Amino acid sequence: MTDPVLQTKGICKSFGALRASRNISIDLFPGEIHAIIGPNGAGKSTLIGQICGTLKPDAGSVELLGQDVTHQTARARARAGLGRTFQISSLAMEDTVLQNALLGALGASGNPWRFWKDVLKDQDLRATAEEALVRVGLEDHARVRTAELSHGQRRQLEVAVALTLRPKALVMDEPMAGMGSEGSKRLTGFLDELRHEAPILLVEHDMDAVFALADRISVLVYGEVIATGTVEEIRADAAVREAYLGEDA
Known part of the structure; x- marks a missing residue:
C-alpha cells in the first residue's frame, strides 16, 4: 500500500x-x-x-x-x-507579481537573507518564479503591482508562490x-x-x-x-x- x-x-x-x-x-x-x-x-x-x-x-x-x-x-x-496558501492573503501588495513569486523562490532556496538586487539578477530563481506564473496564467501580469490584481488573480498568485517551493x-x-x-x-x-x-x-x-x-x-x-x-x-x-x-x- x-x-x-x-x-x-x-x-x-x-x-x-x-x-x-x-x-x-x-x-x-x-x-x-x-x-x-x-x-x-x-x-x-x-x-x-x-x-x-x-x-x-x-x-x-x-x-x-x-x-x-x-x-x-x-x-x-x-x-x-509543504506548500501552503492562506485564507487571508499574505502577499506583499506593494511589490509586483514577479517579486512576490521571487520571494517564494528565495525562501525555497534556503538562503532568504540575500540582497534584493542579487535576487533579481539570479537567473535560476527568476526562472523558477516565472515558471510558476506561467503555470497559473499570470505571466502577462509579472510587472503589475500586486495591489492592482483582482481578488481571483491574487488567489492565483498565492498558488504560484506555493509552487515555487516545488x-x-x-x-x-x-x-x-x-x-x-x-x-x-x-x-x-x-x-x-x-x-x-x-x-x-x-x-x-x-x-x-x-x-x-x-x-x-x-x-x-x-x-x-x-x-x-x-x-x-x-x-x-x-x-x-x-x-x-x-x-x-
Whole structure:
C-alpha cells in the first residue's frame, strides 16, 4: 500500500477550557485531494496551523514524507516540501507579481537573507518564479503591482508562490473564497490537474468545488472528525447532514 505523503496522528490542541482539536488523525496520499469541511468554529484553522507549523499540538504528531515534523518550524516544513496558501492573503501588495513569486523562490532556496538586487539578477530563481506564473496564467501580469490584481488573480498568485517551493504536498485554506463562479471554475480545473504533481489537503466552504474535486472528505465538528469518506459516503451520512450539509446536500 502506498504510504501517505502527509498525516496527523492523534493531534490535540486546547486553548484553556476550549478543546479545539480532539485526537485528529487524517492522511493525504499521492495524487489525492482530501477536503476538510465543517461549520465555522469547527477547528479547521487550528488544524491547519498544527499541520503547517504555526501552532504546536499539545499531543500527537505530524508527519511529512514519513518524517516526524511536529517540532519543526513552518519555514522548515516549507523547505521540506509543504506548500501552503492562506485564507487571508499574505502577499506583499506593494511589490509586483514577479517579486512576490521571487520571494517564494528565495525562501525555497534556503538562503532568504540575500540582497534584493542579487535576487533579481539570479537567473535560476527568476526562472523558477516565472515558471510558476506561467503555470497559473499570470505571466502577462509579472510587472503589475500586486495591489492592482483582482481578488481571483491574487488567489492565483498565492498558488504560484506555493509552487515555487516545488511542494510535495499542498495545504490550501479556502482558495475559492471571494471568487466568482467563473474564477472558481478555472481554479477547480487547475487544482484537478495539480493533484498529480502535489496532493492537496483542501479546506473549503464552496461545496460545489469540494464535491467536484475531493477523492475523500473529512468532516470536522467541534474539533473532532465525525466522518471521513468519499463524496457519496459523506453525502449519505446522516450525522454529517445534520451537523453541516443540511437536507439539500
